Amino acid sequence: MSAGFQAPRGIPDYVPPGSAQFVAVRDGLLQAARLAGYGHIELPVFEDTALFARGVGESTDVVSKEMYTFADRGDRSVTLRPEGTAGVMRAVIQHGLDRGALPVKLSYAGPFFRYEKPQTGRYRQLQQVGVEAIGVDDPALDAEVVAIADEGYRRLGLRNHRLEITSLGDGTDRPAYRERLQEFLLSLDLDEDTRNRARLNPLRVLDDKRPHVRELTADAPLMIDHLSESSRAHFDAVLGHLDRMGVAYVVNPRLVRGLDYYTKTTFEFVHDGLGAQSGIGGGGRYDGLMRDLGGKQELSGIGFGLGVDRTVLALEAENVAAAPDARCDVFGVPMGENALDELVALAAALRAAGVRVDLAYGGRGLKGAMKAADRSGARYALVLGDRELEAREIEVKDLGTGHQQRMPIDGVVAWLRAQVLLSR
Template sequence: MSTFTAPKGIPEYFPPESAGFLVVRDTLADAARRAGYGYIELPLFEDTTLFARGVGESTDVVTKEMYTFTDRGGRSMTLRPEGTAGVMRSVIEHGLDRGQLPVKLYYNGAFFRYERPQAGRYRQLQQVGVEAIGVDDPALDAEVIAIADEGYRRLGLSGHRIEVTSLGDNTCRPAYRAKLQEFLHGLPLDEETRRRAELNPMRVLDDKRPEVQEMVADAPLMVDHLSVAAKEHYEQVKAHLVDLGVQFVENPRLVRGLDYYTKTTFEFVHDGLGAQSGIGGGGRYDGLMAELGGQEYSGVGFGLGVDRTLLACQAEGLTVGDQARCDVYCVPMGETAKRRLVAAAGGLRAAGVRVDVAYGGKGLKGAMKAADRSGARFALVLGERDLEAGTAQLKELASGEQRAVALDSLVDEVRAAVAERR
């Protein structure tokens, strides 16, 4: 027996359950494609400073959770903990913002955070994300939220809710920051939390410890101190969401875990997941591009957890993904029959039919058991008598119905039978 195991806190997906993972990932990404977002493939690791500056020095992601290493050239590199900073770096580096605005991009893949592993919270997490960069338009904020909601609903989810708020802009946040810090100074906070309050006091509102939540219950809220422009932006976002038919609830205490968010901020929550109820979220980040050396362009985006969304589907009892490995399972009885069926399998695959073959000289009984385990709808059996007759036997496994199909037209007949049952 192997002594090797997967690293702690990293989920693995393999058949048949991996079919659901693929459907969740691809469904969420397809919602972005239909809204005109183009795909971007990002590096798995980047300069550590990119995330320190882009994500925020005061965040738990930077201070506690990043996988950082020194490469052979002596450079400090970090496995990507999130996608927005990398997308922004790529847009700046390759001048993608010199064309039509907004730049609309989507991505998917693995991200890495060193956390205590628990259900739905992994050290290697899978996300689908979008970023729309270069236009400050409340309608674009609403579009981004609607894209995520559409992806969830296409999966069949109905138990999620969308929480929204505004974190203000650079004209109202400084005054609110001072007011919040003044409030926090009067609390018996521990030393680490007090340091966090000095760097970014809003992060204290995001502290999940019950004793801290109780202390900040009466803290001033950003939504009550918005500038005229920020308040108007927020009201327009909500109006566009209503027009799009997207249901939401306002949560004035919502604080995302990353420092770059401004104005519109949102989170997707599913109570079926218990304490780790967030399945995705995002918001607007008006100063991030300039912070990373680019233009003074705004942006808005989200990151949706594929792992958590799959768990949400399971919590609702949804069957996601076709767990059948193939549509047709070929059962050859003898070497001559194998040559004919292997060739037929190639023709069927070229015609868009999923086909597997009973390799290894299985007997009829063992091969039919393998056909059942494959999840195939049909078994295609070919023996010596069938070869003499110029036919093969096509058996529908669920009903047991069987009929002969001519070898000369086998591909067309089997393809038609599969299409009829889809």
């Protein structure tokens, strides 16, 4: 294959049978949001570059180092979306959703793009599920968003994830803290790049994973110790709601998300089974983003982005299958062209009834067709030949027990539908 085409570096393919796990994770995370009343939004894959520069923050690594930016044929600067929140807020402003009932509750899923060094769990095309709740600043809504993410993971069978949470304060307490932190950081013996980061965005220095930097900043002032009275009350209320909902958490005062727009409630889900890339999702509140993007109102919002790719890896680390092994429920084995014609019609009727069906195509012999039935993971095989056709009967084989029985062709759809749907 060295001379053939391959996927771009850092972009994974999901192919059967492994793709079933990917689909189950994506749909499972979305279902948790839908149960809480979040409507679907489909976002453009690329947007005006200025949207992300202004919304995400020019000092962030995402904007300064990781975006896929190019000029289109009209010489306009566009960027493949690196995250979802800025695009959702742009759509809310553009379509006037903020002038309707609040909060605006939206969910989305799809690929996002960041030019990073490829490694396990860190891809240049990453798949995410996200939600945004815009228009209401209520600690109960913050807790709902966090709980939706936690419930999504648990629905998939994930158990060893951990929720870390903190508060990054608001516009009243952040400036004074930023000045205090900056003063502390610039007094340290930091390399020039880190000093520049301390000048532009001192909070990002606290997120530096290098051991010597973490050692130097061990005594740095923390935002959670400098919250205003209102920010502290907001954070305590969020934690109280999480306690009442039974969502376990760890307060991590050093938690810093990689985007500039976060305020107040900020959180991340981590899974220690993934090594260095332990984050599997996270989010927070962004009270000034609508104003920054030109909205006529200053509505707050809160949301998250959950990594589908990393959740798949976390499930693998726990040896949990979110998707069934079987790709179909029933496998048809035709013995001859007339039997194939009949089974094609039966398969269509079964699929219309909600039963997953596949057939042995290509005129396989009985032995080869039954091997294909076993590989499909189907529970039942339908075997039909000329003799059965003449009698208007069909042989139904339980592939788990080996039990075989004949029944009228006209009744097999209703019988299989009852058996299959009852077992789901």
